[in-house]
Amino acid sequence: MNYDLSAVVTFHREGILAHAALRSYLLSRVCAEAAGYKVQMVLVLDNADIATSSIVRDHPDLFGDEVIIDVSVGDSALARNQGVLNSAGTFVCTLDGDDLISREYFWRHLECARESSGKVILHPELVVSFGMYNAFNWQIDQRGQYYSRESLLLVNPWISAVFARREVFVEIPYTACYPGSTGFGYEDWYWNCETTAAGYEHLLAPATAYYYRRKFSGSVNEASKALQVVMPPSRLFDFQEAK
Amino acid sequence: MIRRLFRLAGQVSYRQLLRSPRSELGRIIGWIARRMGRVADVAAHGNPQMPVWLREETIALAHIEPSLLSEYGDLRQYRHYGVPVIPRPGELYQELLQKVGSNRYSHVMILPWLVPGGADRGAIYHLNAWAEVVPAEKILVLTTEPNDSPWAEKIPAGVKMVEFGRLAGEMNFDTQVQLMVRLLVQMQPEVIHNINSRVAWQCIKVAGLALRQRSALFASLFCDDYDLNLVPVGYARSYLRDCFTHMQTIFCDNSVYPRRWSRELGVSESVFSVLPFPYDREWEERPLLPGSASRPRVLWAGRLDRQKRPDILAAIASELPEFDFDVHGVAVVSGGDPALQTLGRLANVHMHGSFKRLEDVVQAAHFAYLHTSAWEGVPTILFDVAAAGLPIVAPNVGGIPDFIEEEWLVADYADVKSHVAKLKALSESPELRQERTSAQYAQLCNGRSWTAFTERLSGVARYMSVQ
Numbered sequence: 226m227n228y229d230l231s232a233v234v235t236f237h238r239e240g241i242l243a244h245a246a247l248r249s250y251l252l253s254r255v256c257a258e259a260a261g262y263k264v265q266m267v268l269v270l271d272n273a274d275i276a277t278s279s280i281v282r283d284h285p286d287l288f289g290d291e292v293i294i295d296v297s298v299g300d301s302a303l304a305r306n307q308g309v310l311n312s313a314g315t316f317v318c319t320l321d322g323d324d325l326i327s328r329e330y331f332w333r334h335l336e337c338a339r340e341s342s343g344k345v346i347l348h349p350e351l352v353v354s355f356g357m358y359n360a361f362n363w364q365i366d367q368r369g370q371y372y373s374r375e376s377l378l379l380v381n382p383w384i385s386a387v388f389a390r391r392e393v394f395v396e397i398p399y400t401a402c403y404p405g406s407t408g409f410g411y412e413d414w415y416w417n418c419e420t421t422a423a424g425y426e427h428l429l430a431p432a433t434a435y436y437y438r439r440k441f442s443g444s445v446n447e448a449s450k451a452l453q454v455v456m457p458p459s460r461l462f463d464f465q466e467a468k
Numbered sequence: 469m470i471r472r473l474f475r476l477a478g479q480v481s482y483r484q485l486l487r488s489p490r491s492e493l494g495r496i497i498g499w500i501a502r503r504m505g506r507v508a509d510v511a512a513h514g515n516p517q518m519p520v521w522l523r524e525e526t527i528a529l530a531h532i533e534p535s536l537l538s539e540y541g542d543l544r545q546y547r548h549y550g551v552p553v554i555p556r557p558g559e560l561y562q563e564l565l566q567k568v569g570s571n572r573y574s575h576v577m578i579l580p581w582l583v584p585g586g587a588d589r590g591a592i593y594h595l596n597a598w599a600e601v602v603p604a605e606k607i608l609v610l611t612t613e614p615n616d617s618p619w620a621e622k623i624p625a626g627v628k629m630v631e632f633g634r635l636a637g638e639m640n641f642d643t644q645v646q647l648m649v650r651l652l653v654q655m656q657p658e659v660i661h662n663i664n665s666r667v668a669w670q671c672i673k674v675a676g677l678a679l680r681q682r683s684a685l686f687a688s689l690f691c692d693d694y695d696l697n698l699v700p701v702g703y704a705r706s707y708l709r710d711c712f713t714h715m716q717t718i719f720c721d722n723s724v725y726p727r728r729w730s731r732e733l734g735v736s737e738s739v740f741s742v743l744p745f746p747y748d749r750e751w752e753e754r755p756l757l758p759g760s761a762s763r764p765r766v767l768w769a770g771r772l773d774r775q776k777r778p779d780i781l782a783a784i785a786s787e788l789p790e791f792d793f794d795v796h797g798v799a800v801v802s803g804g805d806p807a808l809q810t811l812g813r814l815a816n817v818h819m820h821g822s823f824k825r826l827e828d829v830v831q832a833a834h835f836a837y838l839h840t841s842a843w844e845g846v847p848t849i850l851f852d853v854a855a856a857g858l859p860i861v862a863p864n865v866g867g868i869p870d871f872i873e874e875e876w877l878v879a880d881y882a883d884v885k886s887h888v889a890k891l892k893a894l895s896e897s898p899e900l901r902q903e904r905t906s907a908q909y910a911q912l913c914n915g916r917s918w919t920a921f922t923e924r925l926s927g928v929a930r931y932m933s934v935q
Contacts, residue, residue, distance in 0.1 A: 245533045252532070325533055327525045351522055353546065355536055360549040361518055371551075375558025379646060382551050408677030434522055436529065436536065453674045458654050462561065464570040 228265040230257070230331055231314030231391070235269045235304040236322035240276045242438065244284065249325035249436070251286040257331035264331055266291040267312050271304035277322070301385075302399035302412040309394040318388040325436035326386075334388045337430040344425045347388040349435040356439040366429045367421075374421065377461060381414035383427060386435045389420075397423060402457060410454030422460035516548045557643050560636055564651060567630045573608040574934055576657045576683075578648075578668035580633070582609075582617035584824075586848045590688060590721065590745055591663045592622045597922045599624035602934050608657070612648070612667040613637075632667075641670070649675045656682040659931060663688045669707040676714030684716040684930035690845030691725050691866045693775070704729050712739050717928050719743045722846045722867020741928055744870065745848055746921035751855035753909050756902050758832055764895045767834040767858065769796040769823060770841075770849060772808060779807035780840045783884045785817050788891060792816050794834070796823040826852035835901065836861055836894045839868075842881050846870050851916070854908035859901050861890045871911050876904070 232250060236243055247268075254264045268291055270278050282293060296307045305319050316338055320326065326349070327333075334347055341347070353361045365371050365382040376382065397419050404410035417427065518526075523543055530536045538545045575598050582588050598607050604626025611617055611629065614637035620629055632651075636644045649671050652660060660683045662668035672685060679685060689708075692700035704725070712718070712735040719741050720726050726740035766788075770776050772795075785793045795817055799808055811817050823829045826849060837853040837860050844866030851871075853860055862868050863881035878886040894901050926932050 248532045249529060325529055325536075327522075328528065351519070353522070353526060353536075354549075355533075359545040360547050361522065362549040362551055363516075365551055365553070371553050373553050373555040373558070375555040375562065376553050378558035378561055378650060379554050379643070380552050382553075407681050408675060408679070409681070432521060434525060436526075436533070455649055455653060455675045455678045457678075458656060462650055462654050464565055464568070464654075 226265075226313065227263065228312075228314035229262040229335055230316045230318060231265040231267050231308075231312030232318050232320055232331065233267045233269065233305055233308030233312060234320045234322055235271055235301055235308065236273050236277050236281055237271055237301070237304075238274045238277055239280075239323040240274070241280065242323040243277050243280045246321070246323050246325060247281065247284045248286055250320060251284075251288070252328055253326050253330045253332075254288075256328050257335065260332045262332060262335050265312060265314050267308045268293045269304045269308040269311075270295045271301070271307075272297050272299050281322075298401070300401040300403065302401045302416075306394070306398045309391065309398070312391060314391060316388060317391045317394055318386065320386055323438050323440075324386070325438075327432075327434040327436075330433050330435075333433045334430045337428075338388065338390075341428060344393075344423075345389070346393065346420055346425050346427050347430045348383045348427060349386060349433040350429040350431055351434040352384055352437050353434055354437045354439050357441045358439040364429055365427075367427045369429075374461075377414075377418055377421065381411065381417060383413075383417055384435060384437055385413040387416075388430065389425070393420065393425065400457065402454070404454040408454055409457040411456045415456045415459060418456065418459040418461040422463075518543060518546055518548075557639060557647055560639065561647055561650060564630070564632065564635055564647065567635070568608065568651070568655075569628070571605050571608070571628070573655055573657045574606040575602050575659045575661070576608045576610065576652070576655065577661045577663065578610045578612060578665045579663050580613040580665050581611050581615045582619035582622070582629075583615075584619060586845065587664050587688070587690060588619050589848055590690075592619065593745060593748070593921065594661060594663075594688075594925075595623050595627060597925050598932070599627065600922060601932050606934070608655075610648075610651075610665075612644070612665045641667070645670045645674060649679070652679055652683065658933065659684050659686060661686040661688070664703065666703070669703055669711065672711045672714055673707055676711055680714050680716075685714055686717050686719065686931060687711075687715060688719045688721075689725065689729075690721055691843055692728075694843055700732075705733070708733055708735050712736065715739050716930055717741045720845070720867075721745050722870045724867050724869070725845070741924075743921070743924055744915055745846065745851075746918045747848075747851040747855065747912050747916045748918050749852070749855060751912065754857045756857065756898060756905060763790065763792050764835050765792045765794060765831070765833045766891060767794050767796075767830060767837045767853075768840070769826060769829055769837075770839070770847075772797050772799040775842055775844075777807075777840045777842050777881065778805065778811060780882060780884060780887070781838070782807050782810040782814065782817070784838065784840070784887045784891070785811070785814050787884060787888045789816055791891065791895070792818065793838070794818050794820060794829070794831070796820045796829045798822045826856060830856045830858060834858055836891055838887070838891065839863070840881070840887070841865055841868075844868055851912060854905075854912050857905050857909075859894050859904035860908065861887060861894070863887075873907065876907075 257264050268281055292311055294311050296304055298304050309317055337347055348364050351361055351363055399412050399416055402409040402412050526536050526543060579591055604624055607627045609623055609629040610632045612633045614633040623629055636647050644667050648667050689704045692704060693702040695701050708729060718739050723742045726737055729735055730737035768781055772778050793816060837858045839860060839862035846867035850860060862877055864874055864877035864879050865881050
C-alpha cells in the first residue's frame with residue numbers, strides 16, 4: 226500500500242503516558258485521512274516495559290493496520306532508524322512516545338511539504354512545553370529573520386519532532402551516541418547539523434504545534450546535560466565549512 | 469537599577485582585571501552588549517501571546533491530556549519562551565577555523581602563552597621532541613590567554629601557533645571552553661597535551677570522556693602553588709580529581725609531587741610519568757670560579773615573588789654583612805612588599821633588575837648561587853647554575869632533591885641560619901666548592917641529555933605515534 230506519511234513513534238518506558246500520546250497521534254491521523262491522505266503508523270517498542278507495551282498494543286483507538294515492531298537497540302536514535310526501515314510512506318515524521326500534537330499536525334505538514342520545493346525538512350511551528358516546565362515558543366525557520374547558522378554551534382533551535390521525505394532519513398540516519406560510555410550525545414541536534422551541512426533547509430509547517438512533555442525526571446535531554454555530553458564531530462563545523 | 473549594577477559587578481573578575489585589564493574590559497563590554505541585545509530582542513518581539521488557534525487547540529487536547537491546563541482549567545501557566553539566537557560564538561569559531569586552517573593535525577599542544585619561564589621551556593622541549601618524529605605541519609600550538617607570547621619564536625619551524633585566547637577572549641570562560649571543545653572534537657588529533665591552560669583543563673573536566681574517544685589526553689603538572697594560608701592550590705588541586713580518569717599520562721618533572729597528589733588527592737599514581745627536563749645547552753666542566761679576592765659575592769636570580777621568598781633572602785643577607793649579594797630579577801609581588809623594601813635598604817644587596825639568561829649575570833667573583841623558595845617543581849635555572857660551575861645553596865622543597873642530594877639541601881626553607889651556614893662553609897672551603905660543583909656536573913649528566921628525554925617520551929604510550 227502506498228502511504229503519504231509514515232509516523233514513526235518510539236516508545237521505551239512511557240507507561241500510561243503512552244496512552245494519551247497515541248490518542249493524540251491517532252486523532253491527527255483521522256484528521257489527515259479525512260483530507261484524503263494515507264497515513265501509516267509505525268510504533269517502535271524499544272526495550273519497552275510490559276506496561277508500555279500493553280498500552281500500545283491494546284490501545285482502543287488503533288485502526289488495526291499499524292506496524293508495531295519490537296526492538297532492543299536501547300537508543301532512541303537507533304529506534305527511529307528501525308522505524309524508518311519499516312516505514313513505507315513518501316514522507317516520514319518522528320514522534321516521541323509521551324508527547325502530543327495538534328489535531329491537524331499531519332495534514333498541515335503534508336500540505337506544507339506539497340507546496341515546498343527543494344531539500345526541505347519541516348518542523349512544527351510552535352512547541353508547547355508542559356509538565357515540569359510550562360511555556361510556548363515559535364521554532365526558528367531557516368528562511369526567517371531569526372535563523373543563524375552560526376548559532377547552531379551552541380543552540381539546537383529545533384525539537385526532535387521532524388518531518389521530511391523518507392529518503393532524507395535513509396541518506397542521513399540518526400546516529401547512536403551512547404552518552405554514558407562515549408561522552409557524546411544530542412543525536413537530534415547532531416542530525417539537524419548534519420542535514421544542514423548536507424544542504425537541507427529546515428522550515429516550519431504553519432499552524433502546527435508539538436506538545437512536549439517536560440518530565441520531572443528521566444528526560445534524555447536532562448540526562449545529557451547532567452552527563453555534560455557534547456555533540457559528535459559534525460560536518461557543519463569542519464574545516465571545509467569555513468567561509 | 470541598583471540590582472543591575474550589582475549584576476554588572478558580579479560579572480567582573482577583579483583578578484583578571486588586574487592581570488589583563490584590556491581583555492577583561494573587552495569581556496565586560498561584550499557582556500553588556502549581549503544584555504543590550506536581549507533588551508532589544510524583547511523590545512522587538514514584545515511579549516507575545518499564545519495564538520488564538522493554539523489556545524483553542526490546547527483546550528481541545530485537554531480532553532486527552534488533562535495536565536495541559538492549569539488547576540484553574542485555563543492556560544495561565546504558559547509563558548512565551550524565545551529560542552536563543554547566539555551567533556557570535558559561531559562566528560568566532562569560523563574565524564578560528566580560518567586561522568587553524570585545513571591541516572589534519574595529529575598533535576595539539578595547548579598553553580596559556582609562551583613566555584620566559586620553566587613551564588614554557590618544558591613546552592618547547594616537548595614541541596622539539598614531537599618535531600623530530602612528527603611532520604611540523606601536523607603539529608598545532610594553541611595559546612588560550614589573550615597575552616603576548618615572546619617565546620613563540622622558539623617553537624620549531626613549520627609548527628603553527630594560533631592565539632585562541634586573543635580571538636575568543638571576548639567570550640566568557642564557559643563559552644571559550646565550548647569553542648575549544650568543539651575545535652578539539654572536530655580536529656580529532658591523536659594527541660592533545662595541556663601545559664597550564666585553564667581553558668584546556670576545563671575542557672577535559674567537562675568533555676574529557678568525549679575527547680578521549682579519539683584523542684589521547686596528556687598534561688604536564690609541576691608543583692602546587694600555595695595561597696596566603698599556605699593551602700595548596702593550582703591546577704592539580706582544582707582539576708586532577710575530575711580529570712585523571714580521562715588522562716593517558718600526566719608528565720611531572722619531579723618525583724615528589726606525583727606521590728604527594730596521589731596520597732593527598734587519591735588519584736592513581738600510575739597516571740603520572742616522571743619526566744626530568746633535559747639540559748640541552750652546550751656546556752663543559754670548567755675550573756672552579758675563583759671568587760672575589762676581597763668581599764665574597766653571592767648570586768641570586770629569579771622572580772621576586774611570594775614563592776621565591778624575598779623575605780628569607782633579605783634575612784640571609786642581613787646575617788651576612790660581610791658578603792655581597794647580586795640580586796637579579798623583577799618584582800612580581802606588589803610594590804609595597806616589605807621584604808623588597810628591606811632588600812633595597814641593605815647595603816650589601818645589589819638589585820640589578822631583570823635578566824634574560826643566567827650566563828649573562830654569572831661573574832667570576834661569585835662563589836655561590838643562593839636559591840630561596842617555599843615551593844618548587846624542579847627549577848630549570850638550577851641546571852644553568854650547575855652548568856656555569858657555581859655551587860648551589862637551596863632548600864629541600866618540591867622536586868629540588870631530584871637534582872641536588874638531600875643531604876646538602878637546607879631541610880627547612882625558612883631556616884635562615886642553615887642557609888647562612890652553608891654559604892659560609894662554601895666561602896671558606898674551595899674543596900667544598902669543588903665537591904659541590906662536581907656533584908652538580910654529575911647530575912647534569914644523569915639522565916638529562918636530550919636523547920634521554922626523547923627516549924623517555926618514546927616509551928610513553930600514544931605520545932609520539934603518528935598514524
